[in-house]
Amino acid sequence: MWIIETAYDNTPERVAGRPAHRARLADLHEEGLIRMAGPWGDDSGALIIADVPDRRAVDDLLAQDPFLSAPGVRVVSIRQWNPFLV
Numbered sequence: 001m002w003i004i005e006t007a008y009d010n011t012p013e014r015v016a017g018r019p020a021h022r023a024r025l026a027d028l029h030e031e032g033l034i035r036m037a038g039p040w041g042d043d044s045g046a047l048i049i050a051d052v053p054d055r056r057a058v059d060d061l062l063a064q065d066p067f068l069s070a071p072g073v074r075v076v077s078i079r080q081w082n083p084f085l086v
Contacts, residue, residue, distance in 0.1 A: 001035065001081045002058045007045040011072025021067030033061065045076065055080070
């Protein structure tokens with residue numbers, strides 16, 4: 001699995017792109033590629049847990065989501081995670 005952390009600022013373009021981003025994440029969740037996702041309580045960013053085989057698959061998921069490259073949104077970190085409890 002992979003942990004993707006994002007950070008946000010108050011750019012209006014970010015807010016406008018959020019509904020399509022959430023719909024895409026919901027579709028990927030249905031496909032089993034996203035386990036969990038959601039914003040931090042203060043809306044300063046978000047966490048996405050992806051269940052894909054490798055970093056290339058993570059990069060492909062991110063590249064296909066325009067919200068993640070929109071003004072006001074940046075990917076802070078991408079780390080492989082090996083949970084032993086799920």
